[in-house]
Amino acid sequence: MIKKMDRAQVLPLLPSLLEWIQDMNWPVARGVLELLLTFPEEIVPHVQNVLTLSDDDSWKYFILNHLVNYLPLESRMQFKEYLTRVAEAPTESELYEELNEIAKEILDTI
Numbered sequence: 001m002i003k004k005m006d007r008a009q010v011l012p013l014l015p016s017l018l019e020w021i022q023d024m025n026w027p028v029a030r031g032v033l034e035l036l037l038t039f040p041e042e043i044v045p046h047v048q049n050v051l052t053l054s055d056d057d058s059w060k061y062f063i064l065n066h067l068v069n070y071l072p073l074e075s076r077m078q079f080k081e082y083l084t085r086v087a088e089a090p091t092e093s094e095l096y097e098e099l100n101e102i103a104k105e106i107l108d109t110i
Helices: 007-019 029-036 044-053 057-066 073-077 080-088 092-096 099-107
Strands: none
Touching: 007 029, 007 044, 044 057, 044 080, 057 092, 057 099, 080 099, 092 099
């Protein structure tokens, strides 16, 4: 249903759609991810909000590994400061979720 909507109608839904990839094991997650990847510039501020404001490091892992990792270079570059911090000085919970490893992998591509 959402895939048939006009882009302008989907834009205000992006923050809510991001919530559907909190767990990539959810049946709807893959389809939502495919849709999110069609908004490579528009999704950046919403992803930045999750990365900086959420304490759900598991969600952050899914976002980095399945979304940010596949964004165009220009979009990935906008996460450089966050990725550098996580790669160089991860918190205990970021280490547990291996965010530092995925951050290093993404940094190697930018």
